[in-house]
Structures are given as structure tokens and as C-alpha cells.
Amino acid sequence: MADAARAAERPKRPRKPFSVQRMPGFATVAVICFVALYAPLFPLMIYSFNAGESIAVWQGFSWRWYESAWANEQVKEVTIRSLVVAAFASGISTALATLAALGTTRTASFKGQTVIYVMINQPLMVPEIVTGVALLIFFAMIKVATGYTGLAYLIAAHTAFCIPFAYLPIRARLEGMDKTLEAAAADLYATPWQAFRRVTLPLMAPGIVAGAMLAFVISLDDVVITELVKSAGQDTLPTYMLGQLRRAITPEINAISTALLAVTVALLTAIFFLSRSKE
């Protein structure tokens, strides 16, 4: 009797505390996902440093493919074109998106507001291939009519599809902003312009910078629309790479990809920290 009572009192073998949030196997799948998201990028990056000509056989470390990409006149040309298009597109789209965000946030809902939202987000909803084909048709008409075949078509196309990406962080920033701050500025003798210049603009600046960077990344990475809209000899870096990928691949492509990845990740990290610096 006494022994049995003692046995019952004795703590049972230690059990893991019951966790409400745990789901068996979920963590494993999640870890596999995170690994799978990044793992394929490593061979790509590693072979960019291959001394040999192959992207399958490792022949020692070397910078030669970075040097060869740097020396490649065509790569230089398409890279500059990509940067020019991205700079114009992100600059213009951010300016337009900033104005639109000011017109559509923190206002009493008004007639037609939904139309504005739908139009701004339209590039996110319509498949790129559809937009690309439509632009191909439209710009072909203009090209015939005007004879102009310059870079403006690409810039216009990129600007349009960059607008929603620039708009999102700016709008988020504005909506998170306390409206009484502007009321306070007005109360403290600021004219509407002063209130905008001294309070609204500085507070929305991180959103604008994040929007511009996002637009830049999006423009820099675009393949489909560019491929359809570009005139002859207007390859950007991604369309150049797309062309190269159908040929015999050398680690030069890996080098270019790695460099592009590095730029993108750097910009994204900057955006990440910008959006965190709330106060």
C-alpha cells in the first residue's frame, strides 16, 4: 500500500511540456523550404568562381569570369541600358506613386477611389505576358506612325509596371502616419505647404526611398515585358541573359547572375532596415 502510494508520488519520466503551437512535421517542412529557397543559388554562385570553362566540373577558384564579364563590351552595354531604364523608371514611377499615394490615403472615401486602386494595381493583376503583348501591339503602332524607336518605349513600359511597387510602401507609410501630426503642425502656425514640407514629407521619406528601391529592383529584373517591347538592339541585362541561356552556357553567366543577386539583396536589405526604422 505504502509502496504503491510512493510510486504514484514519484515523478513520471520527464515529458516535453505540451506546446499549443507545435504541429508535428511542420518545422521540418519549413526548414526544408528555407533550405530549398536558397540552396539552388549556391552552385550557381560557386561556379561563377570556377577556373574552368564548365559549370559542372570544378577546376579551382578564379575571378576570370568576373573579369571576362567586365571586359565584355556587350555585357557592359546591356548593363548600362538596364541601369538607365531602371533609373528612369524607378524615378518617374516613384514620383507618380508618391502623388497618387497622397491623393488616395487618409482621405474620406470618395467616388471613383476604387477605380484608382484598380488602375494602380492593374500591372500586378494582369499577367506580364498579356501586358507585354498589348504593349508590343500598341508601341508597334506608334513606331510606324512616328518612326521613333528609342529607349522611351522601354522606359514607359517599365514606369507603368513599377508604379504599384513604388506605391505600396509609400501608401503603407502614409497610412501608418498619425494624422494629428499635420493638425499639430497647422496648430503651431505652419501653412499647409510648411506642414507638408516639414512634417509629412520627412515622415513619408523612408516609404518613398523604399518604393524607389523596390521599383528599381523590379525594373532591373524584368524579362517578359522587356523581351516583347524592346526594339532590335535594345537588350537589357535580363533579356541578354535569357538569350545566352539558350546557348552554350559558360560561368560568365553565373558571374553576371551572382553580381545581379548581390545588388538585389543589398537593396532589399536596405529596404528591410528602412521599413523597420519606424520611429
Next chain:
Amino acid sequence: MIQSADVAVNVAGVSKIFGSGDQEVRALDDVSVAIRQNEFFTLLGPSGCGKTTLLRLLAGFEHPTRGEIFLNGTDIAGLPPNKRPVNTVFQSYALFPHLTVGQNIGFGLEMQGKPKAEVEQTVDAMLKLVRMEALKKRRTSQISGGQQQRVALARALAPHPEVLLLDEPLSALDFKLRKEMQLELKRLQNETGITFIFVTHDQEEALTMSDRIAVMRDGKILQVGGPREIYDRPAERFVADFIGDTNFLRAEILGVDGDAARLRLDAGGVEIAADLPEGAARSGAVTVVIRPERARFLGPDDAPPDGESALDARVEQMVYFGTDTHYHLRLGGDERFIARIQNDERLARAPAEGDSVRIAFPARAAQVLKD
């Protein structure tokens, strides 16, 4: 309207209607009030009573649908907020997160185009006034809630406005800090001599801080007066009920003499004397209020002192509150009465639940209500 130099803000027949048609909301309904120079004036009422709307009209964030607002004799109803010599302490403080404490305080002066040296000097003086000298260079996110409150005050006071508006500025603070800030606000008002218009729903806050209080409900001002007057002489049921605890008793007016009336309470048929506010009924059935702390127990054989009235009652429930005890009493005629009696060990014998007791209250402890 008479424009006396003594009046800082004169609100004359102001109405404010939001929306239109079916969604029309009358936030303010023909409100008139005169606020004196250097006064600590409180707008007190439950949420939705219009007190914040009135404050926003004074600040210029809203414009009246009808009526006029004079600031030291000038009609300001049409002026935008940045053209009014009036500053606001916002409920959320609305400190600029991208500026330092010092830059926040100097913002108004800078917008007024004051020279840099003067701005600096005033900012330092303001920091000293609210005892925040050490934190001038801090970001507003790096200081505590109480400190933010002080910065908000300093920022609104820095341009030396003619009137300071305070929109429930203490509601975000915890109890102890709130008590501290109440005294601080009072001190600041004394030191600066600026007219303060303070909005709150906290009756205790209003009573402790104000020179005068306007009690509001449903877009109307019900009663304006000093804290004592509002507390002791509520003219309407809502005012009596909203401020402090109170007992409502039915009575009939027997006779009127100036601002005093002789009444017979329905409960027990006892005759008492009560104050009669202007505009109250002068005959017939009325309601009177008596504050719980005005009542005291009589010994079983004591006769009520001269001029006092006595009532028979039975103790139904007792609630102990530390400094005092609330006795829930039932009077004759089924009316209830709460008596708040200070706990005193020297008291011969405190009544117990179920006991029959006699309570007395002084002459004119009762007040007749207008409604």
C-alpha cells in the same frame, strides 16, 4: 453680446452639424459660453457630448455650421488653425517623431518666423518650465509617456498662445502620474497666466483642477460653474448623476422663499429645506438630490439639531471602503438612500445590516433639480 475685456473666448450660438440628410449628426447645438481671461476652464462630459468638437472649433480644425467664436473680441470662426493664436495639447500628444524634443518645442516659433536666437532662448526657457532641460536632444520616441506629455505642453506653450487647448491630455497616463500632472498643469497655468481650456470625461480631474466647469451632454452645455457649485448645486439630474455619487428622492414643494424651498419628501413624509435653482419648478412634484456624505447617523434617542432634517431607514447592505463605509439604506415608501459615513473608532456603535437607523442631514444639503 457684451464684449468685456475680462472675456478671453466667447462662443456665441455655435452649432456644428456633421454629414447631411439621414446621416446628419448635430455635434453642437446652439452652444454659448464665455471663458474668462487666465481661467482654467474645463469642458466635462461623456464621450460624444460635443466637448472635443467644441475644442476643435476653437483650434480651427473644424468650422461652425452656425454661430460665432470670438477670441479677445475678434471673430475667428473663419480662420484656419495656423492663423489662430491658440495652441493645442493633443490627446495622443502628436509629437513629431522625426524631430528632437528641442525641435518639437521650437516648431511653432520657427513657423512664426522668429529669429533663431529667440527660438533657442524660448525653447530653453520652456524646457526649464517643464523640467526637461536634460532631454533637449532626445528623440521623442526615447522618452517616457509622462515626459512626452511635458514636451507636448511645452511645445504648445512656447509660442505663448492667448489660449491653450488641452484635449484629454492626461488620459494616457497611469494613475500616479496623472495625479502628478494635474498639479503640474495647475502650476503651469498659474506661472504662465494663459487661459487653459481643458477637455475631460473624468469628473474628479475636472473638480480638482478647474476654476470653472461646463458640463456638456448631447451637444449642449447643461451647467457652468465653479467645482463647488457644480458638485453641491447640480441643476439637472444628468449633472448630479455624472459628477460624484448622489441620492435622488421624490418630493413635493410646499412653499418657496427666493432660492429656497420647503419640501415634503415622499419617503416618510419628512419636511426639509432645499435649494431651488433658477428655472426649476416652483410647485408640485420635484426630484431633490442629496450627496451621500452629507448624511450622518443620529443616536436612537437624539432629536435632530435645529434646522436639520431626520429620516428613518433600515440598513440593507454595508460596503467597506477603508476611509469610510457606504450604507445602503431603504427609506419609507421603498426609496433607497446611500449614506457615506467616515469610519471612526470612537463611534459608539456602528449600525449593522438589518438595523433600523435614523439619519440626519443639514438644512439645504438638498437641492431641487430642474428636470
Next chain:
Amino acid sequence: MAQPTDDARHGHAEREAARRRVRANWLLSAPALAMLAFAASGPLLIMLVYSFLTPGDYGGIVWKFSGEGWFQVLFSRDIFDETVGLADAHLTIFWRSLELSILTTLLALVLGFPTAYFIATRPREQRALWLFLVTIPFWTNLLIRTFAIMELIRNEGVINSILLWLGVIDAPLQMMFTEGATLVGMAYVYLPLMVLPLYAAMDRLDFRLVEAGYDLYATRLQVLRKVILPLVKPGVIAGSILVFIPSLGAYVTPRLLGGGRNMMMGNFIELQFGQGRNWPLGAALSITLLLVVMLALVVYVKNANKGGAGHG
């Protein structure tokens, strides 16, 4: 005092002020809208017109009405006897697009759900970082990520090399230029689009409800099915549609991984503007694709509204 007129005047002034604000909102939005109308929305309408025209001999169109573009979406005429039949090649492509898009969505859901759940159950200060790890691939170049998959599954790629080295296989597995390759590639590329809305839904999940489930004797599986899933359903639908739409219109991934024999809608459309030289058919196909996408979006919006009402 003439109060009614006063009221009317003030009412008028306020309405006038409101009208001014709305006008300002439109003016501020106008430049962006103009840009979008010029280089995004407007061209879609022109494309609609083109789908009813006659193809030119060397691409482009002839300004002559024709229903042929739309006719050819589903049907074909025999070259010799003009008999009308279903265009089997087209149907195969449609079916492949639909099948691969649905499979991609399911694969992304199976992988993305536990991942989103994992992130949502991390300590709050860690979540932003985990989420960032999902976001990076989302914003990085689609081409590069597809290229990375290519390098893995090519005949001389990493996977085949390792398997050969291990002796598991004698000859490289043909993984490139298969539907499977496209499927894996799209799931890889679009996985973040699944995780992000799922996470947003799970972040709002009140774990006290899960506790209540366990308190009422539910097993883990029952809690998952009866408590968690119904609560995050809007996120599941949002994520599924966000993956389904770009999958359906995918161009780069099927082109590089699936090759010419495993064309999807996107590649087929592009073909009409390249070697196919049949712009009206391409335009009609684009509009068809757009309509399917719009249908999915309608489901999404309906779901979002329902979700919103449920939460409010």
C-alpha cells in the same frame, strides 16, 4: 435670424470643400493614372481590337475585320478540305497550362502552409527576419532563380553529378525539358507568393482559440482541421490565387525548363508574335488568358471581402 438659409449656406460651403478635396485627390492621382492608361491599361483595349483583325503576312495586321483569330483559339480548318475540327495542339497547351498551374499551386500550398505556420509561431521579434528570408527570393530575379534550377537538374548538373558519383544511376536522368521540370521550377519560383498571404492570415490567428480547441479534447490533427484551417482559409485562398495567376501566365520558367515541346499559354502567345506571325490569334489568346485570370481575381476579391466582414 434666418437660420434655415444659414444652414443651407454652411451645408453648401461644406459640400463645396468636400468637392474640392475630391478634385485634389483626382489631380494628385492623375499623372500616375495617365501613365498607366498609356502603358498598361489602354493597350489592352487596342489588343482587343487587334484580335478581330486579319493577320498580316509578315506579322502585324491588316485593317480588315475577321473572326478568324478567335475561331482559331479552339478550332482548326483542315488545309485541304476545310473541315472544321478542334485544335488539338491548342487544347493540349491549355490543358497543360491549367494542369501545371493547379499542381504548382497545390505543391506551393503543401510546402508553404507549414512554412507560414512555422514563421507565425516564432517569437515576435524573430518573425520579421524569417519573413525577410522568404521575401528575398520573392524579389530576386526570376530568371536567375530559374537558371539556378537549370543548373541543378541539367544532365551535367549538380543532382545528376552527385547521383552518378554515388553510383545510384549509370546515366544522367533526363530532368530538363519535362513538365516535371517546369512544375518544380514554378513551385520554387512562386513559393514566396504562397507563404506571404498565408503568414498574414496566421499572424492574426488568436492562439487562445487553439488552446480552447485542445482544452475541449481535440487532437493536434483535429485542431488543425477544425480550428486553424477554417480561420486561415482566406489566407489559403489568397495565396493559392497569387500563385495560380502568375503560373498560368508563366513564360520564362516553362521556356527554359520545359523547352519547346512543353509550351504553356505564355509561350504559345509569344509564339504568335514571333514565328507564328498570327497577331490576331495571339491577341485573342491573351484576352482569353486575361479572362481566366479575372475570374480567379473575382473569387479572390469575393473571398477577401468575406474575410474582411468576418474579422470586422
